[in-house]
Amino acid sequence: MTIDTKPRKIIVDVSGSGRIVENKEIPGSGYPALSEEAENATAYLPATYQPFLDSIAARGIAIDDVYCEAASPGWFNVSAEENRILVYLLCYDTKGTANVYMRPLEGVTIAVDATEMKIIRYLDVLKAPMPTSKGTDYRFAAQKGPFLTFSKPGVIEHPSFTLDGHIVKWAGWEFHVRPNLRSQNVISIVKKDGRSVMYQGFVSEVFVPYQSATTDWYWRTYMDAGEYNLGFLSLPLQPLNDCPRGATFMNATFAAGPDGSPYVTDNLICIFERYAGDIAWRHAEDLPVGDIRESRPKMTLVVRTIASNGNYDYIFDWEFQTDGIIRVKVEATGVLEISANAMKYVNEANMTKAEIDKMYGTLISENTIGVFHDHFFSFHLDMDVDGPNNSFVEGKLVKHLIPPEKSLRKSRWGLEKYVAKTEDEARIQINPIEHPAQYYVMNPSKKTRLGNQVSYRLVPSGVAPSLLDPSDYPQIRAGFTKNQVLYVNDMQTDVDTYHQKKM
Structure with missing residues (x-):
């Protein structure tokens, strides 16, 4: 909650007394996520703002065809913007298509003070042609054949997991799942065969910096969890489309708005068993005693949520395997956020290679540039491997040379494990080519019955460093992207904390 532009943390006893248990100002430089009220109210301001009406009239666009949505402007160390809740508005021409993101009002920047509810800055610096709406409508009814004939998916008629309130049990796994406004869901108190594995895990942040530096694009450096709330962005999952037959759904009740009124999102989470023809384990032999063909099907349990943030849809799957692996899968789907451009085909203006390279995007259709950008997904994993007393270990794969008199082999590799003694030693920049390691x-x-230390292996995948300069303001704010693994002893576990501008 924000009072007088200052974020506050307020805890209310909802058990019956209605008493305020805690009410304190949150220190530091930051701001809470955008509220639904602020997003809706600011989106209507351009309709009564004459400079904007002049801009759309010059483009031949009717006000009834205009759709605007609120976006967070990021942080760029501008003193005039400190201690203000700012919203930038992105506006589109909706005529002829449901895919509004393919028809942006390029060059228009609208800055709004969301506390005073007024436009404080307006720029119109570019008159790029509006991309055509032809062929952009993604709805099935608007598609033209021929269509693929899909085979019927396999159906698990009688799922073998149980859901008791928020406790899920399946194949030796037991865990608690609950909805969360910021991260969509939190997986907690995870056990396998009665032994603790993880206290809680959730999506911590999604950093999405676009690489265009023009006036109306440079600020698009989104923090999708902290600025928008992934749970708030979640629409009800559709049975048979978003989740397979036999899935169990879970509703979410959130308190939102300045008065804390609750609202319910139906089908925020779905839980289902998955079998896709994969093999969990296999071995075959041709032996004198007879042929051996042994194979086990791979069955997994999936906890799924989907966040629809503007043009993107994020699919998050927490997948539990029978062999003790927890696999977190992320899929980014949806439609593109594009930049309108005068170019209709590549090198129309006889551009040099250097000029084409500095477009910071690809021409994907006439007058349509797909702007380069990143998606950095960060997860908070509070591990409890056989209890809360845990340490971080880096196992370095090291090449060892062999003396000629010892073997015809000249080299081999070994695993050298190092226990991190400080948090700095547990800040890892993953480089599997030059510095292969396991974590x-x-x-x-x-210890195990054989005397090995009880451990759980972390296997980061799809990792990449941020290429932004360390002094760039978006990178300062998203400093966590510098390292792919950060292990701390006393990590704050409150998933609902407000979003920090600085780190």
Whole structure:
């Protein structure tokens, strides 16, 4: 909640008394996520703002065909913007298509003070042609054949997991799942065969910096979780389309708005068993005693949420395997956010290679540039491997040379494990080519029956460094992208904390 532009944390006892348990100002430089009220109210301001009406009239666009939506402007160390809740508005021409993101009002920048509800800055610097609406409508009814004939998917008629309130049990797994406004859901108190694995895990942040530096694009450096709330962006999952037959759905009740009124999102989470023809384990032999063909099907349990943030839809799957693996999958789908441009075909203006390289995007259709951008997904994993006493271990794969008199082999590699003694030692920049390594969360007080330390291996995938300069303001704010693994002893576990401008 924000009072007098200052974020506050307020905890209310909802058990019956209605008493305010805690009410304190949150220190530091930051701001809460955009509220639904602020997004809706600011989106209507351009309709009564004469400079904007002049801009759309010059483009031949009727006000009834204009759709505007609120976006967070990021942070760029501008003193005039400090201690203000700012919203930038992105406006589109909706005529002829439901895919409004393919028809932006390029060059228009609208800055709004969301507290005073007024436009404080307006720019119209570019008159790029409006991309055509032809062929952009993604709805099935608007598509033209021929269409592929899809085979019927396999159906698990009688799922073998149980859901008791928020407790899920399946194949030796037991965990608690609950909806969350910021991260969509939180997986907690995870156990396998009665042994603790993880206290809680959730999406921490999604950093999406676009690479155009023009006046109306440079600020598009979104923090999708902290600025928008992934749970708030979640629409009800559709049975049979978003989740397979036999899925179990979970509703979410959130408190939102300045008065804390609750609202319900139906089908925010779905839980289902998945079998896609994969093999969990296999081995075959031709032996004198007879042929051996052994194979086990791979069945997994999936906890799914989907966030629809503007043009993008993020699909998050927490997948539990029978072999003890927890796999987190992320898919980015939806439609493109494009930049309108005068170019109709590549090198129309006889551009040099250097000029084409500096377009910071690709011409994907006439007058349509797909702007380069990143998606950095960060997850908070509070591990409890056989209990809360855990340490971070880096296992370095090291080449060892072999003396000629020892073997015809000249080299081999070994695994050298190092326990991080400080948090700095557990800040990892993954480079599998030059510095191959494995990573573990170890319980130093527990051993297996063979005497090995009880550990759980972390396997980061799809990792990439940020190419932004360390002094660039978006990179300062998203400093967590510098390292692909950050292990801390006393990580703040409140998933609902407000979004920090600086790190």
